[in-house]
Structure formats: structure tokens, C-alpha cells
Amino acid sequence: MGLFNRTPKWEHRDPNVRKKAIPKIKDMSVLENLAKNDPDIDVRRAAIERLPDNNSALMDVAKNDSDRETRGEAIKKITDETFLLDFVKNDSDDGLQAIALSKIENPAIIKEYIDDPNMKIRLMAIICYKDKGIIMDHINDENENLAIRVTLLKTLNKEELEQVAEQHKGTEFGKEVNKFRILGVFKEYGYDV
Secondary structure (H helix, E strand, C coil), X not given: CHHHCCCCHHHCCCHHHHHXXXXXXXXXXXXXXXXXXXXXXXXXXXXXXXXXXXXXXXXXXXXXXXXXXXXXXXXXXXXCHHHHHHHHHHCCCHHHHHHHHHHCCCHHHHHCCCXXXXXXXXXXXXXXXXXXXXXXXXXXXXXXXXXHHHXXXXXXXXXXXXHHHHHCCCCXXXXXXXXXHHHHHHHHCCCCC
């Protein structure tokens, strides 16, 4: 039996051997199977890396894998906006929904989520929509979540940041803007803060 009856390395019981075999696999169905079904996270992720964008196995992993980070790695390789929109609407993990939303390029779809009640999805939609007017509206909205307002400051140039600082002078939000400005000055001079 021994010498001529060897199993392929991707079927080996040691996950390190399986992972090392992945770069040599040419059969897409083998990679798909490993990405969806291998019991080892690292083997699944290595197989995901090798799969072409929008492969149906990636979509399966994005929806069904037991590991959140593995699901995220699969989503990052998907550009099918129909799938991504369905994922944003139906998945329960708001972090993964935000990643999927960031992959959508159609501004009309993104705009639908600008006022989403979920903070992570709303923030990603505002940033991805790339409309300075909408960004400024959310920064200046006193009813908007403070974390979102401060995070959106990162999208402003120096002049816009100065304008926001002046507009909110003497308010609690104005104090946050000034902290942000001070950090920016330190970074400008090469300090890692």
C-alpha cells in the first residue's frame, strides 16, 4: 500500500501541511472546498486568498463561516453589488455589514444608509458617499452621535477643520474638535500620537 497510495497534501491531518499545499493547488474546486469546509481557520483563509474575486465559495464563506474575521476576508474579495447589498440588509454583524457597504460603489445605494439607525453602518455610509455637504451636516448635527462626529473630522482638510472649530467654539463638541486639531499639529510635525 504505502508508497503509491499517498493522499494529497491538502487532505493531510496536519493543518500546517494543508496550508503549505494551498499555493500549489490548481483545481479551483479543491480551493473552494478548503475555503468552505476545512476545520482550520488558517487553512480556510489561505484558500480564500487564492480564490478569484466574486467566487461563489467566497459568498458562501461570507454568509456562513463560523469565524468573523474569515467572513470579513471573504467579503473583502467580493465586488458583486447585488450580493453586498443583500449582505448589508440581512446580516446581523454590523461590523461586517459596514465592510460590505464600503465595497459598494453605487452612490444611490450608499445614500440609502446615511441615516441608518446603526452607528457603524451610518458612519461607513457617510464616509463612502464622499459628499462634503453631507459630512458637514453630520458633523454639525448636535443630535448625531459624538463618536461619529469626531470620526468624520478625519475627512476634513485643514481649512474645513478650522471652520468647524470656529463654528463650535465654546461647546463640548468644540473641545473635541480642538483636541483633534492639536493631534493634527503633532502629526504634522512628525510626532506619532
